[in-house]
Amino acid sequence: MELKEAPTVANKSLPLLRTEELLLNLGPQHPSTHGVLKVVLTLEGEKVIKSDPVLGYLHRGVEKLAETITYNQFIPHTDRLDYVCAMYNNFAYVRAVEKLLGITIPERAEYLRTIVAEVQRIIGHLFWLGTQALDIGAMTVFFYTFREREVLLDIFDELCGARLTTSWYRVGGVERDFDQKIIDALYKFVADFPSKIEEYDTLLVNNRIWLARTKGIAVISGEDAVRYGLSGSTLRGSGVDYDIRKVAPYGAYDKVKWTVPLGRNGDTYDRYWVRMMELHESTKIIKQCLDQLPQGDYKAYVPQVVAPPKERVFTDMESMIYQFKLYSKGFNAPPGDIYCGTEAHKGELGFYIVSRGDSKPYRLKIRAPSFIHMGAFDYMAKGYMIADVITIFGTYDIVMGECDR
Amino acid sequence: MNTDSTPQSPQQAGESGRANTNDQGSTRVEESPRKAGGFFKIPPGMEDGGEHPVAQRVRERFPSAFIGATLFRGDLSIHLKKDALFEAARLLRDDPALDFDYPVHVTSVDYMGEPERFEVVYDLFSIRKKHQVRLKTRISEEDCTLDSLTPLWEGFNFMEREVYDMMGIKFNNHPDLRRILLPDEYDEGYPLRKNFPIEGRGWRDTFEFLES
Numbered sequence: 312m313e314l315k316e317a318p319t320v321a322n323k324s325l326p327l328l329r330t331e332e333l334l335l336n337l338g339p340q341h342p343s344t345h346g347v348l349k350v351v352l353t354l355e356g357e358k359v360i361k362s363d364p365v366l367g368y369l370h371r372g373v374e375k376l377a378e379t380i381t382y383n384q385f386i387p388h389t390d391r392l393d394y395v396c397a398m399y400n401n402f403a404y405v406r407a408v409e410k411l412l413g414i415t416i417p418e419r420a421e422y423l424r425t426i427v428a429e430v431q432r433i434i435g436h437l438f439w440l441g442t443q444a445l446d447i448g449a450m451t452v453f454f455y456t457f458r459e460r461e462v463l464l465d466i467f468d469e470l471c472g473a474r475l476t477t478s479w480y481r482v483g484g485v486e487r488d489f490d491q492k493i494i495d496a497l498y499k500f501v502a503d504f505p506s507k508i509e510e511y512d513t514l515l516v517n518n519r520i521w522l523a524r525t526k527g528i529a530v531i532s533g534e535d536a537v538r539y540g541l542s543g544s545t546l547r548g549s550g551v552d553y554d555i556r557k558v559a560p561y562g563a564y565d566k567v568k569w570t571v572p573l574g575r576n577g578d579t580y581d582r583y584w585v586r587m588m589e590l591h592e593s594t595k596i597i598k599q600c601l602d603q604l605p606q607g608d609y610k611a612y613v614p615q616v617v618a619p620p621k622e623r624v625f626t627d628m629e630s631m632i633y634q635f636k637l638y639s640k641g642f643n644a645p646p647g648d649i650y651c652g653t654e655a656h657k658g659e660l661g662f663y664i665v666s667r668g669d670s671k672p673y674r675l676k677i678r679a680p681s682f683i684h685m686g687a688f689d690y691m692a693k694g695y696m697i698a699d700v701i702t703i704f705g706t707y708d709i710v711m712g713e714c715d716r
Numbered sequence: 717m718n719t720d721s722t723p724q725s726p727q728q729a730g731e732s733g734r735a736n737t738n739d740q741g742s743t744r745v746e747e748s749p750r751k752a753g754g755f756f757k758i759p760p761g762m763e764d765g766g767e768h769p770v771a772q773r774v775r776e777r778f779p780s781a782f783i784g785a786t787l788f789r790g791d792l793s794i795h796l797k798k799d800a801l802f803e804a805a806r807l808l809r810d811d812p813a814l815d816f817d818y819p820v821h822v823t824s825v826d827y828m829g830e831p832e833r834f835e836v837v838y839d840l841f842s843i844r845k846k847h848q849v850r851l852k853t854r855i856s857e858e859d860c861t862l863d864s865l866t867p868l869w870e871g872f873n874f875m876e877r878e879v880y881d882m883m884g885i886k887f888n889n890h891p892d893l894r895r896i897l898l899p900d901e902y903d904e905g906y907p908l909r910k911n912f913p914i915e916g917r918g919w920r921d922t923f924e925f926l927e928s
Binding site: 366367370372374375379410411413537538539540541551552553558645646647648649650652659661663665673674676678682683685686687690715716 | 759760761762788789791793817818819820821823825826837839843846848850869870871872873874875878882896897898899907908912914
């Protein structure tokens with residue numbers, strides 16, 4: 312190899328230091344990626360100039376699987392999408408199937424669903440807050456948020472026997488009713504929880520490191536957020552007033568008083584603030600729903616579609632036949648296609664179902680908010696430091712099980 | 717059968733499930749509203765959405781590409797020819813009366829055995845006007861390409877990549893059309909096509925067993 316003369320200060324045409332772009336693989340086994348996610352970063356020094364998320368490490372082909380099983384059999388598979396928030400996935404799915412079938416459910420079931428969905432939203436936000444703070448370097452918050460999360464998971468355990476993969480929602484209602492123990496536990500929780508939110512706030516809002524690492528980081532304007540299809544708190548942090556619970560109310564959301572918190576700057580701090588406010592709003596919704604909880608059935612009586620109550624199955628021939636047909640063959644949905652979006656705690660979780668009149672979906676598409684948020688990752692990470700990339704994973708609240716499906 | 721307390725639609729679903737399950741599956745393919753010639757019939761159980769203001773606006777601007785519109789459970793679907801999809805989407809985005817600003821999702825459906833095999837479905841929403849529309853277009857297996865809508869809504873970038881990855885539909889003018897969920901070097905086809913095997917290809921049966 313031919314040796315070249317070393318550049319000198321006098322020779323101004325040559326740069327003193329060689330600079331070039333650096334390609335860095337972040338992940339797939341990095342603890343902050345909330346699952347198995349790889350991002351190929353093009354760096355200039357510490358600044359990110361391009362990023363390319365490499366997805367699919369957790370791809371299990373759920374949409375293909377859905378085409379081979381009946382509508383009811385798919386409910387447990389939705390638990391495994393966003394595995395920290397199974398209840399909301401169930402809710403989004405059964406709502407979509409109910410829209411396809413065109414059935415309405417009893418009022419008590421709507422209230423029960425709303426209460427549990429909001430409990431799940433609180434669990435999701437607590438999980439997010441703990442891990443986001445942990446990623447940024449504030450470890451204590453994690454212990455505080457998981458303390459309350461544990462209380463709520465115990466309620467789920469009481470309710471359906473499982474803490475994470477719950478499968479409590481059913482097409483046409485819910486699997487079982489609340490008992491007094493759960494109602495008491497929820498009342499106790501909503502009485503205590505606002506003071507706990509203040510506690511988390513005291514750990515973070517005056518923390519200089521937290522503020523420096525969230526304020527002005529990963530800013531996205533409202534118009535850009537809409538063009539990229541962001542949803543949920545990530546969209547509302549940019550000041551866009553879009554919440555499906557208000558736009559197309561479902562459950563009991565139109566029967567209780569609550570507000571949609573909106574951010575102003577569209578940065579990581581505003582998204583944090585929006586989620587903290589949503590914790591307060593969820594507490595209010597649960598409290599009002601518990602106060603208003605009507606008497607009645609927790610399942611619609613549509614025996615062709617919804618399993619009849621066990622008492623009827625044991626005493627009534629018709630119900631027994633329906634029960635047998637439902638569990639051996641499933642129900643036939645009318646031909647057609649529907650899309651039904653639900654405001655899960657990460658964003659708009661939607662199911663698009665095409666039916667051709669069979670007992671299995673002809674095509675089932677999941678609109679996963681985590682996947683769509685990753686589409687805006689390159690745009691939002693551009694120009695920030697490597698350390699901020701970790702913050703952006705956290706601010707989307709991604710779960711790879713849902714992103715890769 | 718106890719019919720008193722049941723709502724209308726599941727009742728019908730249950731009845732059809734009981735009465736004509738067997739012939740429904742077989743007749744559906746022949747009676748499909750889509751033939752290669754492109755005439756359009758409202759499928760049973762759906763309403764005509766042609767009177768909907770959004771559908772009317774699209775029909776005024778693209779009379780030859782507008783195939784039909786349906787309403788099902790309150791969802792408006794507009795069927796378009798594939799050449800006009802991009803321009804129609806641009807109209808939906810830019811017309812202040814329509815103002816569709818939010819990309820909801822992109823999906824593809826494989827109707828294997830029909831002349832125009834794939835259907836690509838775009839769902840749009842307007843956050844300001846609070847209304848929804850679904851654009852549907854059919855493409856054939858031989859010419860499996862479609863104009864990308866990513867230049868209009870950036871959010872469609874990843875979603876169209878997923879459609880390409882799973883169904884093999886190529887999008888023209890897409891900035892970065894690569895596989896997204898499957899590895900780049902994956903060459904066993906497109907998983908969500910109906911002819912993709914769901915039970916393996918039998919290569920395990922070719923293993924030799926040791927005789928004991």
